[in-house]
Amino acid sequence: MSTIKHYFPGGNTSKGFVNYFDGIVAPWVVNKRIYVLKGGPGVGKNTFMKLFGKKMFEAGFNLEYFHCASDVNSLDAVHIPEVGVTMLDGTAPHVIDPVTPGAIDGIINLGTYLNEKELAHKSDEILSLSLDNKGYYKSTFAYLAGAGELETNSDYFYMNALDYDELRCEVQDFFGTSELKLGRNRGEMRKLFSEAYTPQGFINYEDSIFDGYKVTLLTGPSIIASEYMKLAIHFALFMGYGCQIFYSALLPDKVKHLVIEDLDLCITTSDTAKDKADQVVDLLSLLDPIKLEKYQDTFEFNELYRKQLVEAGIGSLKKAKKVHDDMELIYREYMDFEGVDVFTQKFVDDFMTDL
Known part of the structure; x- marks a missing residue:
């Protein structure tokens, strides 16, 4: 049965708009054809990709849908790994040319x-x-930057309470080396988001990551889990394994999930993985409890105002989307959608015939 995995190739983060569009096609996948869609807002790019994806899904192919962080109901790209075909939106803010x-x-x-x-x-x-x-996006990024600073401040104190040597030992013990074989390819990374701040709120597609893998859940502060996974990534790349790395919606350098396909393994920080976890690694035990108690007021203050700033950022995204929708309405007045529909259907039919 065909499956559809859902990701975000870009995100509205504390560092502004960050795109990992290079991760749409994994470096270990041979891509035979890339279609770059051009045109202004409201010209039918999203409809084109969704029809293409629907036909490929009905034909029995597995798909990867890449959603737009500015509107989760719109697609930035569709990828069909089995046939090596990618279709993507090449317009701003992620301008792509062939x-x-x-x-x-x-x-x-x-x-x-x-x-x-x-x-x-x-x-x-x-x-x-x-x-x-x-202007609304400037507001969004200002609020998210503030939220990011607060989370980074908490992360500093968590790291100050960490025994880093013990963390390294945890990673070493987790993998071991006696039964592991070298990967078939050189170690390569695929970077993406599984989550994003959108006008529709905080959206998470992490279920697309867990399916089909042995799941290891890391419990404890997110920054410690990220450091754990970064050490795991170094090891995996050294062994020649391909790594799919999924980053935090707020701090795009912080790792939230790691998939090592060669080991059928997913390492995650997500509480929603509790029922699916084959193993749980407690990272809180690596932190000095006396220091944690000393910093507790700071953690609580930072988290309270981090949440408020994130909500303000999402509020600005909603305003930006309303403006974008108004712009799309103008463009639609002057579009020949009958012509677009005929072209779209012919393109999809010809593509399916040539498969």
Whole structure:
């Protein structure tokens, strides 16, 4: 039975918009064809990708859907690993252009169905909306930056309470070396998000990560779990294993989940994995309890205001989406959607015939 895994290739973070679009195609997957969709807002790129994905799913292929952090109901990309085909949105804020146009990469420009001459009469309105959208994103990133600073401050104190040598020993004991074989390929990384702050709230697709793997749950502060997984990544890459690394929505350098396919293993910090966990590693035991008690007031203060700033950031994202929706309505007035529908259906039919 076909499956669909859901990820985010980019995120609204404390560091601004961070994209891991290079992770849409894992480095150990051979990609035969990449289609880059172009055109303005509301021209049908999302509908195009969803129809393509639907037909491929019905044909029995496993899919990977990459959702947009600015609107979780929209797709940034669709990837079909079995046939080595990727379709992605190449417009701002993640502008992508073909590297080998005509050979591997192809452009699908839905903007050709846009009546640009008539749309030009709306240029002042579009510009005004664009400036509003930009302003709301500035607010979002300011709030998330503040939230990130508070979490980073707590992380500093957690790290100060950690016995790092004991952490290294934990990772060494977890893997051991006697029965492990070298990987078939050189160690490579695929970086993505499983979670994101969106106008619809905090969205998490971590179930897409757990399925099909032995799950090890790390309990304790997230920064300690991240350090554990970073040590595990170094070891896995040394052994020649491929690593899928999923980062925090707020702090895009902090690891939340790690998948090592060669070992059929998922290491995670998620409490929702409790019922699925084959093993639990308690990292809290590696921290000095006296220091933790000393810092407790700081932890509580930081967490209280971190949550408030994150909520403010999500509120600004909602305002930005409303502006973007208004902009899409303008573009749709001047789109030949009948032409887009005919082109989309023909493209999908021809693609399925050539498989």
